[in-house]
Amino acid sequence: MFHGTAHIVNEDQGGTYSAIFLEQLDELDILDVELLSSPEADSKLDRSDLLIVLYIPEGFSDKLASGEQAQLVFKQRGNGGQEGQIVASIIRGAAEEMNQEF
Numbered sequence: 001m002f003h004g005t006a007h008i009v010n011e012d013q014g015g016t017y018s019a020i021f022l023e024q025l026d027e028l029d030i031l032d033v034e035l036l037s038s039p040e041a042d043s044k045l046d047r048s049d050l051l052i053v054l055y056i057p058e059g060f061s062d063k064l065a066s067g068e069q070a071q072l073v074f075k076q077r078g079n080g081g082q083e084g085q086i087v088a089s090i091i092r093g094a095a096e097e098m099n100q101e102f
Contacts, residue, residue: 001030002030002086003030003031003032004030004031004032004083004086004087004090005031005032005033005034005087006025006031006032006033006034006054006087006090006091007034007036007041007044007050007052007053007054008022008025008033008034008035008036008053008054008055008056009035009036009037009038009041009053009054009055009056010022010035010056011038011055011056011057011058011060012056012057012058012059012060012061015056015059015060015061015062016061016065017060017061017064017065017070017098018056018060018061019061020098021056021094021095021098022035022056024094024097024098025090025091025094028090028094030090031087031090036053038055041053041055041075042075045075045076045077048077050077051076051077051078051080051081051083051084052074052075052076052077052080052081052084052085052087052088053074053075053076054072054073054074054088054091055072055073055074055075056072057070057071057072057073060072072091072095074088
């Protein structure tokens with residue numbers, strides 16, 4: 001059975017929908033959520049300590065609340081590695097479930 005870690009930068013601090021999204025990811029048994037600062041994540045990507053990081057952009061929750069399109073951003077090294085690709089797929093699935101609620 002798969003178990004991975006989602007490395008996430010939440011630039012939407014205090015945002016309602018980013019908090020809900022992070023809670024949904026944290027509730028998944030197959031995924032651990034590790035929150036990083038943007039400089040820390042960028043540094044780890046540069047050194048190849050991490051291969052993929054999800055960035056929740058500033059204003060994410062405000063855009064969703066106003067009916068605008070909001071995007072999640074993945075930054076990765078190379079192809080992101082096999083685990084990274086699986087984690088990204090799980091995150092996309094959770095985002096799609098949240099999208100269906102809107």
